[in-house]
Amino acid sequence: MFSPSVQGDFTWNSMSGRSVRLRSVPIQSLSELERARLQEVAFYQLQQDCDLSCPITIPKDGQKRKKSLRKKLDSLGKEKNKDREFIPQAFGMPLSQVIANDRAYKLKQDSQRDEQKDASDFVASLLPFGNKRQNKELSSSNSSLSSTSETPNESTSPNTPEPAPRARRRGAMSVDSITDLDDSQSRLLEALQLSLPAEAHSKKEKARDKKLSLNPIYRQVPRLVDSCCQHLEKHGLQTVGIFRVGSSKKRVRQLREEFDRGVDVSLEEEHSVHDVAALLKEFLRDMPDPLLTRELYTAFINTLLLEPEEQLGTLQLLIYLLPPCNCDTLHRLLQFLSMVARHANDNVSKDGQEVTGNKMTSLNLATIFGPNLLHKQKSSDKEFSVQSSARAEESTAIIAVVQKMIENYEALFMVPPDLQNEVLISLLETDPDVVDYLLRRKASQSSMSNPLIKLERALWELSVSFLAFSSPSRSF
Secondary structure, rough: EEEOOOOOEEEEEOOOOOEOOOOOEHHHEEHHHHHHHHHHHHHHHHHOOOOOOOOOOOOOOOOOOOOOHHHHHHHHHHHHHHHHHHOOOOOOOHHHHHHHHHHHHHHHHOOOOOHHHHHHHHHHHHHHHHHHHHHHHHHHHHHHHHHHHHHOOOOOOOOOOOOOOHHHHHOOOOOOOOHHOOHOOOHHHHHHEOOOOOOOOHHHHOOOOOOOOOOOOOOOOOOHHHHHHHHHHOOOOOOOOOOOOOHHHHHHHHHHHHOOOOOOOOOOOOOOOHHHHHHHHHHHHOOOOOOOOOOOOOHHHHHHHOOHHHHHHHHHHHHHOOOOHHHHHHHHHHHHHHHHHHOOOOOOOOOOOEEEEOOOOHHHHHHHHHHHOOHHHHHHHOOHHHHHHHHHHHHHHHHHHHHHHHHHHHHHHHEHHHHHHHHHHHHHHOOOOHHHHHHHHHHHHHHHHHHHHHHHHHHHHHHHHHHHHOOOOOOO
């Protein structure tokens, strides 16, 4: 059993003399349980150590908002439109529901693929019997013909191996929750299994009744966001004025409807960079709750009131408060925007050719994406037609916050050792066996990532192989 070190260097020691020193890790590498506890630890630190001059709450995942009268009328109009008789799968709905729709579509595709494979395997298994029967009939009706036509290269059936049962085709077991924890399930391969995110709130499960997995959550990023980012990273980094140049409304609407219908859209080179860029902006703009959530709007803005050296750490704590789907999607988006900003200026390629930059600096990108990522509830249009100077100040603050995120996205999504230590201490009070399991996994991951240990292991395996090969007792 592990216990925290008294030296305060974030090292945990076991009774057997084994020690685990905590190091900064990406937030996506933490288990579902650790991420939930990290939210609580970050919430406590924000209340105790950060003076943001505003109430702070942990946002709820996928909570429903009240529809405005205008949106209700629009939705009724869409229902009456026969050309749009389908349930949207991507636009204008909570992020967690979008991801749940993507997951359901993928499961359906996998199921259809398995059915097709099982059917083809069944047909292949029947082919030998069909060939044998056909050869038997030919030989009985015309023995001379069958005897002369047989050659070593004929009458061969497809040698398709029998498919393994589905139970055997699954990967290594994983620990899905505290109740499933067992000493025999602490192997490295088991620990590295990914867990699927919790189902959407359509099942109306209470948060306290959920079983939190001891494995990292499968990355929760909508396929639309990931597809757009991949396409633009591949084809649009050198496009001047990306996100500023106009697009084809007709083509964007067509792409939007395809994603909304759950079609497996494949963005190819022929798709316009500007159309894909507009589609990504539309998706973020139409989210019922912004990616940085309305609950944390004032808190994010007020980070600018802190000392410069405190701002980044406070932004990091606020990001930890986000639901996992918001956090993962934000990370993917900032990763992409950071890459775009790195290609903003002109440069010279390796072969000496001048490459034109896209002119989209982090400031320009924050100006475009800031209002889509961070905004608050508008009570009425009239309210926003006055106090234009206050709105301008808020707009400037939004841009500054998002720009800081783009420029520091890598650091923002790392979890430092002191916060991991607080998470483990909070778990130690309620579930010491869980802490022991998580630390053993961290130790295994650390040893696998250490280059010296990798080299030692490779040399040891090489020496074992050499001794086995040079042994005189070997047989061929």
